[in-house]
Amino acid sequence: MSTAVGRPVGVTVVAVIATIQGIIALAVGIGLIVEKNSDTLLSHIDQSSGTVATYGVMGIIWGALALFVAWGLWTGGGWARILVAILEILHVAGGVWLLFWWNGHYLWQGIWQIAVALFVLWLLFNPRADEFFEGRSRTA
Template sequence: MSATRPGSVTFVAVLVYINGVLNIIGGVVILFTRDQMVRASNAGAIAGITTAAILSIVLGIVILIVARGLLSGSRLARGLVTVVMILNAVSGVILLFNFQFFSGILEILWAVVVMYLLFTQRANAFFASRA
């Protein structure tokens, strides 16, 4: 018998969806406004901004796929989100060492909360039932 998806997994997936959509929107906005960001004569800067915008859009699409995977119980999706949260926590520790305490603590707390929500007893049962 398969376990029903717990609210914690749905909540994290919705947050991941929002992140993906914002990445796509940000990339599109940057792509269409890149000419106003630098002088037209600075081709290198425009190329860099264009590359960053395209990467943001592609990353947003990947994030949407991962969010869909979370909703369907993909262990790979849960693993990817976990790796990203571990990297966020490491980033938070680095921020603490750079005297950016508020940002560092927020990064660490965010990572801990998301990982907690993905590894509750009900979430573990849900992902295990999808094997």
């Protein structure tokens, strides 16, 4: 006899964080596209308008993907766990990139991004989460 395991608080926290990350990435992407011709922005980051617009589009795509995966966690999709792990590993890589790029302007953002991503991975791969996702895959 198999007992269904409810979604652990940690998985719910991951879904909330992934949702927030998706919303922030969308907002940043839109902001970069809107501000791509801002002389102040361009002078601070020493990038072209086209580069800023490209980063904006990447942010929008990233945000949409994060929101889709967050929805998968909310609905208990095991596929979402793997995709969130991949996204969070990419968030760590992006955070490391922020640490060493942009002439140190985004040092604290990079540190914060890495810390949040590592916390999400810890919540996603603990024994309680393992039990939840294994139980969901058996009932699916």
